Structures are given as structure tokens and as C-alpha cells.
């Protein structure tokens with residue numbers, strides 16, 4: 001009998017834990033269909049960005065103002081309401097709507113920003129367009145040395161609270177790894193309303209071109225070596241917070257998925273691997289997970305989940321500082 005691959009992620013039952021993460025692949029109906037055919041148990045759509053929304057709203061406001069000066073009708077409601085405009089956000093809501101009517105798997109919408117403001121009403125609009133859940137990606141890069149850690153964290157919490165208040169579908173919060181205490185911020189985000197945490201945002205570090213002395217954006221796909229950071233924090237957070245754990249960054253193979261499940265992930269998220277190898281890669285990864293479970297006599301994902309988390313591990317120190325010193329002093333390479 002084959003193993004039961006089902007998992008529950010923020011209250012939603014998934015057929016298995018390998019979910020296509022937000023990327024251009026999930027922003028197109030054809031590739032969404034191909035992902036579903038390859039067995040995706042849910043999809044996370046690309047984000048609607050705070051900047052996109054604000055830009056569109058400013059443009060529309062400018063048009064309305066221009067129109068109001070030019071045409072008397074404007075004052076009598078000649079111009080359509082903002083939400084009726086075929087703007088960027090409108091196109092996004094249309095994508096949610098069409099994804100939902102085309103696919104039979106759960107569709108998770110995504111908004112991406114940093115500050116509380118009018119843009120967060122799009123969380124509700126995405127829900128109304130049919131999304132089964134919402135992912136809020138908070139990608140904040142503090143640059144002001146006078147902005148305290150407490151203030152940065154409060155900004156995250158305020159944003160999560162505002163979004164949570166405005167929606168009734170489950171909310172996942174996607175964060176980066178740069179906090180003084182990940183368990184503390186994780187706990188506070190959950191207290192503020194996150195039903196799942198998605199760890200970790202992959203920060204795209206700009207590069208400097210030394211020929212023309214310009215700063216260049218630089219997007220490179222990940223590799224499995226990047227899994228170690230979320231792997232450690234999944235193991236530490238599992239069982240310590242009252243929320244599901246979705247894990248992103250460095251998930252490429254069935255081995256990566258199994259490691260994360262052992263550490264305690266409820267869902268694993270894949271973008272680079274699918275962008276590199278195409279939607280069918282998902283099927284291969286899932287079948288590798290299934291084979292491993294059978295070979296190792298596991299009946300279900302639930303049985304495996306978290307069995308090597310820090311709380312359950314026979315060697316909890318392996319996830320902490322204890323292992324750090326041992327790793328450094330026992331290093332052996334070609335010159336030592």
C-alpha cells in the first residue's frame with residue numbers, strides 16, 4: 001500500500017506537501033494548468049506589489065483630476081470607480097478569478113509590501129476574487145540606523161494585524177531570516193494573526209558592475225545548498241509556534257522535501273527548480289518522496305513530520321551553537 005502523502009497547511013488539506021511557490025510560472029494560466037496536471041496540490045500566485053497598487057492608484061487619481069478639470073461630467077460620476085479600472089491590480093484580480101475557475105486545487109493569492117496603507121484592501125479583493133488563502137510577503141530592507149529593531153518588528157506586526165482583520169481566508173506570512181530572534185518574531189506574527197509562516201524570503205542582492213560602475217539587479221536561481229538556513233529554523237520552530245510552517249528557498253529534490261518534513265515543515269515551496277526544469281519536475285519530486293516513504297516503511301507524511309525537529313531530535317544541540325564549534329574545529333580540507 002502506498003503512503004498517505006496528505007498534509008494540512010493553514011487548515012487547508014493538500015494532497016501532498018510540494019507546492020509551486022510564487023513565480024512567473026504561477027502567473028500564467030497555461031503554466032498553472034500544467035502545474036496542476038503535474039500534480040501540484042495548490043499554487044501560490046505571484047505577488048501584487050504595494051508599489052504596483054500605489055502607482056496605479058496615483059495614475060488613476062491623476063487621470064481623474066485631469067478629467068475633472070476638462071469635463072463637467074466627471075463631477076457627476078462620469079468616471080468609473082477606481083476598482084472598475086482595468087489597472088494592474090485589476091489584471092491581478094482577474095488572474096485570481098480565472099485561476100480559480102480553471103483549476104480545481106486551492107489557489108493562494110499573494111500581496112507584497114512593507115507598510116500599512118490603502119493597498120492592503122487588495123487582500124480582501126483577492127479573497128473576493130476567489131482565493132482560498134492569502135500570502136503576505138513582507139520584504140523590508142531597513143536602511144535607517146536610527147530605526148530600532150522594535151520599530152521594524154512593530155511595522156511587521158501592524159501590517160499582519162491589519163491584513164488579518166480585513167480577510168476571512170487563512171493568512172500566511174512570508175518573512176526573511178534577518179531578525180535578532182526568529183522564534184520571537186515568529187511567535188508575535190502568529191499572535192498577530194498569521195495562520196502560517198513561510199520561511200524564508202530569498203533576498204535578491206544587487207551586484208556592482210565594475211566596468212560601468214553601476215549597481216545591477218541580479219537574479220540567480222537557488223540551489224539545494226540554500227536549504228540549510230530554512231532547514232535549521234524549521235527544526236527549531238516546529239512545535240514551538242501555533243501555525244503551519246511553509247518552507248521556501250532551496251527546495252529542488254525529493255531529498256530536500258524529505259529533510260524539511262523531518263525537520264517539521266507542513267508544506268514545501270518550489271520556485272527555482274520549476275523555473276529551471278519545468279512543471280513536470282514536480283511530479284518527479286513527489287514520486288521520489290513517495291518512494292522514500294515506502295522504502296523506509298513510513299505510512300504517512302504525518303508520521304514523518306517533525307521527527308527530527310529540534311524538540312524531537314535525539315541531538316537537539318545539533319541545531320544550536322554546540323554544533324558550530326564542533327563543525328569548525330573538525331574541518332578537514334586539502335590544506336589542513
Ligand SMILES: Cc1cc2nc3c(=O)[nH]c(=O)nc-3n(C[C@H](O)[C@H](O)[C@H](O)COP(=O)(O)O)c2cc1C
Nearest residue numbers: 021022023046047137202222248249250270271272
Ligand atoms: C523570477 C522569480 C519571481 C518571484 N516572484 C515572487 C513573487 O511575486 N512573490 C513572492 O512572494 N515570491 C516571489 N519569488 C520568490 C519565490 O516564491 C521563492 O520564495 C524563492 O525563489 C525561493 O525559493 P526557490 O529556492 O525555490 O527559488 C520569485 C522568485 C523568482 C525566481
